[in-house]
Amino acid sequence: MAHLFNRNVLLGVSGGIAAYKSAELVRQLQGRGASVRVIMTLGAREFITPLTLQALSGHPVHTQLLDTDAEQGMGHIELARWADLLLVAPATADLIARLSAGRADDLLTTAALATTAPLMLAPAMNQQMWQDPATIANITQLSARGAHIVGPAVGQQACGDVGPGRMEEPPVIADAAASLFESGLLAGKRVIITAGPTREALDPVRYISNHSSGKMGYALAQAAVDAGAITTLVSGPVNLAPPKHVQCLPVQSATEMLEKCLALLPECDIFIACAAVADYRPATIEQQKIKKGPEQVILQLARNPDIVAAVAASENSPFTVGFAAETNDVLSYARDKMQGKGLDMIVANDVSDLSIGFNSDHNEATVLWRDGEQVLARSGKSAIARQIVELIGAINKVGKCV
Ligand code: PMT
Secondary structure, eight states: OOOOTTOEEEEEEOSSGGGGHHHHHHHHHHHTTOEEEEEEOTTGGGTSOHHHHHHHHTSOOBOOSSOHHHHHSSOHHHHHHHOSEEEEEEEOHHHHHHHHHTOOSSHHHHHHHHOOSOEEEEEOOOHHHHHSHHHHHHHHHHHHTTOEEOOOEEEEOTTSOEEEEEOOOHHHHHHHHHHTSOOOTTTTOEEEEEESBOOEEEETTEEEOOOOOSHHHHHHHHHHHHTTOEEEEEEOSOSOOOOTTEEEEEOOSHHHHHHHHHHHGGGOSEEEEOSBOOSEEESSOOSSOOOOOSSOOOOOEEEOOOHHHHHHHSTTOOEEEEEEEESSSHHHHHHHHHHHTTOSEEEEEETTSTTSSTTOSEEEEEEEETTEEEEEEEEEHHHHHHHHHHHHHHHHHHOOOO
8 A cells, every 4th residue: 555654644625515525534644654634614614524624633623824823833834834745635616716826815725825745636526517617727727737636536426417526535535645755665664863973072162073964864864754764863963954754863972872772772673873973982071171281192082882783783683774984995894894793784985085975965885785785876865865775675675684
């Protein structure tokens, strides 16, 4: 079944007899993994009560454009931003005409103008209204602007007519909605990704760190979400906003990152260690700022725990993927790391090339696993991340390495 994991569906219900089917549609969308919020037009409330859709969606139903309570919570702009898809079902002839004209005279049409999410319409009306040149022109215009139209179905209508105009059945509409999004390769899988650098404190104002920007790890989080995974980022300090639908847990040091990862492990199917974790930390952290003194000071360092190795060695370990950041003999060091740390897969990248790797928008890599390898040609980190996720999906299905 097509899925809607990690997708927010804003369901618009307009005033037609098919509005009663919206209740089942909420269930069908949720069954495919979507979060659903509902906007009802004035007309829709003549056919079905907001309470029904509130009970099913688990959220208050939105009805008014000018509603001070809603504006303080989730007003029309927040709803428009929240949505990954605006689905209008049923879409009456009047609603279709107003959308086509770009009107903003109620909450639903205003949200449609204010959102960048795709628009999907499930028309429902009398067969003659559907075949009227005005409706045909409106649908043609909306399609040309990128709206997706599902149905209508042909058959017996509530008014007694027979012909095209019945709203499609809820499972068909929910499948059409799901088909707009990506493959669902990791649908429902729980993925943890470490990203960014760690900071190892020397004193209250100084630390040891590295140049990791978090771009590669955050791109992986986006790719995992797009593939339907329930995704958590355990992130060192970076200047990036976490992707939508990703739970982000900020950490500073390697020890903190290890603690967070181990706590999350019971709920993890796939672990991807992209963070540039400091191998060593200052042996002691001074409580006060270290004063300038002699010409030379010797810093004592203590080895940090190896996070990805600990994950791979844990009981019921997830499918564990590491990265190898190397400057020479990239593949042979990467292979050693995969074996030494007990990993199922490793992504080897050459960080001596400043145009890829640390802090760059691009990367190129070779992915190694027990009985295969694949070169990922130079491209943006998003494209590299998508390919890594595809490989994880494919190899993980075949079976874990032992
Ligand atoms: O963040 P960006 O600017 O986008 O840069 C991306 C990147 C270069 C940081 C990324 O592509 C990358 O290579 N990440 C791994 C960096 C690294 O620490 O590599 P390593 O070869 O030192 O470590 C091997 C593996 O062990 C890594 O998966 C690392 O996360 C893990 N590790 C290392 C040390 C440690 N104490 N614990 C670990 O889990």
